[in-house]
Amino acid sequence: LSVPPEIPKEDVRPQWDNKFQYILSCIGFAVGLGNVWRFPYLCQIHGGGAFLIPYLIALIFEGIPLLHLELALGQCLRKGSIGAWSTISPYLGGVGVGTWMVSVLVSLYYNTVLTWVMWYLLNSFQEPLPWSVCPLNENRTGLNEECSKSTSVNYFWYRKTLNITPDITESGTLQWWLVLCLAACWVIIYLCIIRGIETTGKAIYVTALFPYLVLTIFLIHGLTLPGATDGLAYLFTPNLNTLKNPRVWLDAATQIFFSLSLAFGGLIALASYNPPKNDCEKDAVTVALVNSMTSLYASIPVFSVLGFKATTGYWDCLDRNIISIINEFDLPEESIMRQNYTLWIDFLNSSYPEKIAGLKLKSCDLQEFLDQSVSGTGLAFIIFTQAITLMPGSQAWAILFFIMLFCLGLSSMFGNIEGVFTPLIELRIISKSMPKELLSGIICLICFFIALCFTLNSGSYWIDIFDSYATSFPLLFIAFFEVVGVVYVYKIKRFSKDVEWMTGRKLNLYWQITWRFVSPLLLLVVFTAFVALQIQKPTTYAAWDPKYEGFPMKEEKAYPPWVLAICVLLAVLPSVFIPLVALFHLIKGMCRSKDPSFASPEVFLCQGDNS
Amino acid sequence: MLRVLLISLSVVAIARAELCKPDAQNAFKVRLSIKTALGDNAYAWDANEEYLFKAMVAFSMRRYSSKRTTQISNVLLCNVTGRVSFWFVVTDSSKNVTTVPGSEIEAAIRMNRNRINSAFLLSDKTLQFLKITSTLSPPVEPSTPAWLIVFGVVLCLIVAGIIFLVVGGIRQHKKKNKESAERESLEEKDEVTVTAENGIACESLDLKAGHINGVFAADDERFTSL
Numbered sequence: 001l002s003v004p005p006e007i008p009k010e011d012v013r014p015q016w017d018n019k020f021q022y023i024l025s026c027i028g029f030a031v032g033l034g035n036v037w038r039f040p041y042l043c044q045i046h047g048g049g050a051f052l053i054p055y056l057i058a059l060i061f062e063g064i065p066l067l068h069l070e071l072a073l074g075q076c077l078r079k080g081s082i083g084a085w086s087t088i089s090p091y092l093g094g095v096g097v098g099t100w101m102v103s104v105l106v107s108l109y110y111n112t113v114l115t116w117v118m119w120y121l122l123n124s125f126q127e128p129l130p131w132s133v134c135p136l137n138e139n140r141t142g143l144n145e146e147c148s149k150s151t152s153v154n155y156f157w158y159r160k161t162l163n164i165t166p167d168i169t170e171s172g173t174l175q176w177w178l179v180l181c182l183a184a185c186w187v188i189i190y191l192c193i194i195r196g197i198e199t200t201g202k203a204i205y206v207t208a209l210f211p212y213l214v215l216t217i218f219l220i221h222g223l224t225l226p227g228a229t230d231g232l233a234y235l236f237t238p239n240l241n242t243l244k245n246p247r248v249w250l251d252a253a254t255q256i257f258f259s260l261s262l263a264f265g266g267l268i269a270l271a272s273y274n275p276p277k278n279d280c281e282k283d284a285v286t287v288a289l290v291n292s293m294t295s296l297y298a299s300i301p302v303f304s305v306l307g308f309k310a311t312t313g314y315w316d317c318l319d320r321n322i323i324s325i326i327n328e329f330d331l332p333e334e335s336i337m338r339q340n341y342t343l344w345i346d347f348l349n350s351s352y353p354e355k356i357a358g359l360k361l362k363s364c365d366l367q368e369f370l371d372q373s374v375s376g377t378g379l380a381f382i383i384f385t386q387a388i389t390l391m392p393g394s395q396a397w398a399i400l401f402f403i404m405l406f407c408l409g410l411s412s413m414f415g416n417i418e419g420v421f422t423p424l425i426e427l428r429i430i431s432k433s434m435p436k437e438l439l440s441g442i443i444c445l446i447c448f449f450i451a452l453c454f455t456l457n458s459g460s461y462w463i464d465i466f467d468s469y470a471t472s473f474p475l476l477f478i479a480f481f482e483v484v485g486v487v488y489v490y491k492i493k494r495f496s497k498d499v500e501w502m503t504g505r506k507l508n509l510y511w512q513i514t515w516r517f518v519s520p521l522l523l524l525v526v527f528t529a530f531v532a533l534q535i536q537k538p539t540t541y542a543a544w545d546p547k548y549e550g551f552p553m554k555e556e557k558a559y560p561p562w563v564l565a566i567c568v569l570l571a572v573l574p575s576v577f578i579p580l581v582a583l584f585h586l587i588k589g590m591c592r593s594k595d596p597s598f599a600s601p602e603v604f605l606c607q608g609d610n611s
Numbered sequence: 612m613l614r615v616l617l618i619s620l621s622v623v624a625i626a627r628a629e630l631c632k633p634d635a636q637n638a639f640k641v642r643l644s645i646k647t648a649l650g651d652n653a654y655a656w657d658a659n660e661e662y663l664f665k666a667m668v669a670f671s672m673r674r675y676s677s678k679r680t681t682q683i684s685n686v687l688l689c690n691v692t693g694r695v696s697f698w699f700v701v702t703d704s705s706k707n708v709t710t711v712p713g714s715e716i717e718a719a720i721r722m723n724r725n726r727i728n729s730a731f732l733l734s735d736k737t738l739q740f741l742k743i744t745s746t747l748s749p750p751v752e753p754s755t756p757a758w759l760i761v762f763g764v765v766l767c768l769i770v771a772g773i774i775f776l777v778v779g780g781i782r783q784h785k786k787k788n789k790e791s792a793e794r795e796s797l798e799e800k801d802e803v804t805v806t807a808e809n810g811i812a813c814e815s816l817d818l819k820a821g822h823i824n825g826v827f828a829a830d831d832e833r834f835t836s837l
Contacts, residue, residue: 119758122758122761122762122765123757123758125757125758125761126757126758180762181762184762184765184766184769187766187769187770187773188769190773191769191772191773191776194773194776194777194780195776195780199776326694327642327694327696330692330693330694330696331693331694332693332694332695333644333645333646333647333694333695334646435780435784436780437776437777437780
């Protein structure tokens with residue numbers, strides 16, 4: 001047999017140590033902070049158990065097909081996002097650049113959220129927890145004013161952590177404690193990605209599996225807390241009337257989309273390190289199902305704890321009223337208990353209505369406490385931290401909770417950074433002799449310096465902007481072009497043959513139908529509905545201003561024009577590469593008579609020579 | 612003689628009763644929440660506890676101002692309710708039928724609040740002197756915040772890990788360079804080639820996940836047996 005030409009060892013593409021590592025990396029990338037703090041909130045406000053119907057429909061018709069598409073693409077072409085899309089068709093190279101751009105933007109701000117988690121984690125080692133008590137004011141006559149008007153958890157979050165300014169235009173200075181934590185986070189990321197998947201593959205065992213352990217512990221503990229059943233009943237009681245609202249369907253579709261981390265380029269990068277003959281169909285279904293199961297599994301402890309918090313708040317309200325009544329009427333202690341409170345109130349109201357009115361009792365309603373729903377950082381850093389202070393052994397619970405959040409975010413960051421790292425290595429501007437350690441170090445350093453602007457006083461307002469504008473609109477736009485590009489430019493017949501070669505069996509009808517018609521159509525509808533709704537929404541943000549009359553309520557302020565321009569830029573920048581690159585190649589093709597780099601229809605990219 | 616005594620005693624009693632009543636001048640309301648503080652170990656409020664209270668107030672007055680010779684009989688309690696709450700005044704032993712100014716009582720109670728609380732096994736919240744605010748204790752602040760210590764430990768561990776990995780990488784790189792230099796010198800003598808298969812080095816195929824193609828595995832059936 002003829003000896004093929006010698007391949008130098010450096011060009012050998014790194015591979016996963018085993019299949020489990022790959023699946024775990026994909027699961028870790030998909031399962032992130034949103035599974036814990038966005039899905040339960042959506043479930044709650046959109047009719048509880050009824051929300052699962054649009055969620056499952058979106059999973060089957062949008063989530064799983066797109067996931068399979070990305071994994072198959074990465075595995076077949078064995079390149080990062082930019083290289084992969086350029087190989088499919090040079091006109092689609094913009095899709096790759098767009099996803100790379102989105103990964104960069106997300107890596108920047110996502111790590112700042114991890115910074116906040118780390119700050120809370122480090123502070124959980126104190127007794128008592130710093131967010132459970134209000135500090136004293138300067139002359140030690142009472143509690144700090146800002147803290148006593150709102151709550152101690154709010155004060156710790158807005159003042160001690162963010163040190164937030166009342167307006168986004170007031171940038172303030174760098175907060176040194178956040179800078180330290182940000183540096184620590186980037187150093188941790190660097191440690192884990194220092195050699196690409198060689199090191200993330202080892203780290204992922206911990207960061208992907210530990211959250212499940214903590215969720216189980218919280219599940220068991222949460223179910224034993226008083227009021228847990230109220231919270232769970234509130235969460236899961238189906239209210240089928242909400243399904244008439246199109247907003248619910250849109251939220252389900254976008255939640256599935258962002259939860260699976262589609263169109264980030266990270267999935268393509270992770271799959272590109274697979275051996276080419278690997279069952280990507282089974283992988284896709286596995287990852288999608290595990291992600292959704294995790295969301296459901298995480299909502300149980302979250303809502304047990306929220307039910308506990310609501311019940312405790314309700315009991316506190318009742319107790320305060322009882323104390324006022326006992327003190328006013330000089331009744332013996334424990335004469336009025338929570339159970340006979342209503343009887344006593346009725347009796348006293350009929351006999352001494354003026355006295356009762358003079359006490360100004362607050363009406364205590366458990367529903368009202370349960371209705372206080374929050375998602376995102378508010379859930380983790382305000383509501384949940386408050387609930388933790390009510391549990392015995394709060395330090396341990398706080399430490400467990402924040403380590404879990406940190407691991408969830410870290411495993412998602414690995415996928416994001418791979419989405420940034422892999423295309424850069426393949427790009428010919430980086431010399432092959434540069435060691436991987438140096439490249440990853442440079443990337444982490446650059447990202448750290450840019451992310452310093454999120455540690456300013458107004459940083460959290462900017463993170464909200466990045467979260468709403470840089471990730472939502474471009475991703476839907478890019479995903480649409482991904483599906484259309486593979487199905488109609490690369491042609492679905494070729495792609496089916498490629499997938500058949502990789503998995504060893506023919507593509508069944510479900511994939512054909514969803515890839516050809518259902519998913520592009522669904523994406524188009526979701527995209528237009530999303531844009532229409534965003535345009536109608538007023539561009540305001542909620543500012544924390546201690547001098548506001550309605551404090552502790554947040555003040556609604558409008559974004560100044562220059563901030564709006566940045567929002568538009570963030571949304572447009574990744575998406576604009578698609579038409580730009582297509583135009584560029586069109587012009588190049590017109591200048592030359594024949595475009596030699598276009599993949600001829602006969603070549604199946606998966607099965608050819610992969611060097 | 613007896614009649615004069617009786618009359619004077621009753622006058623004194625009436626006068627005293629007028630000194631101690633709700634919202635009287637220099638009178639303070641006290642509220643105890645014994646069951647809240649002690650739960651099952653709660654004691655009942657009876658005349659003995661009242662005596663102890665009078666003793667503690669007298670003690671506080673004496674401790675506050677050495678000039679005062681307050682006796683237990685100078686402390687008057689009234690309007691004891693089931694809550695448990697009552698009003699008290701401190702009469703002046705030197706001047707007849709007057710009460711000690713409220714500011715003095717307040718200062719004395721404030722100074723000895725801890726002792727009074729511990730005598731009754733209660734705290735500032737469960738033994739309330741309405742109108743007398745308690746001084747808040749200063750927060751305990753360690754010299755270095757605890758989080759910085761944990762942060763330092765975590766960072767040191769991670770930096771150690773990074774240095775270990777980087778040094779390992781550099782050593783591996785040097786070894787590879789040495790090996791490739793040896794291999795190049797060997798290949799010049801045309802002795803060794805690295806076998807590769809489809810662009811993937813054969814060694815990696817054995818160690819990493821490889822797939823056995825089922826079609827070819829069953830190949831031996833196709834060959835006729837000899």
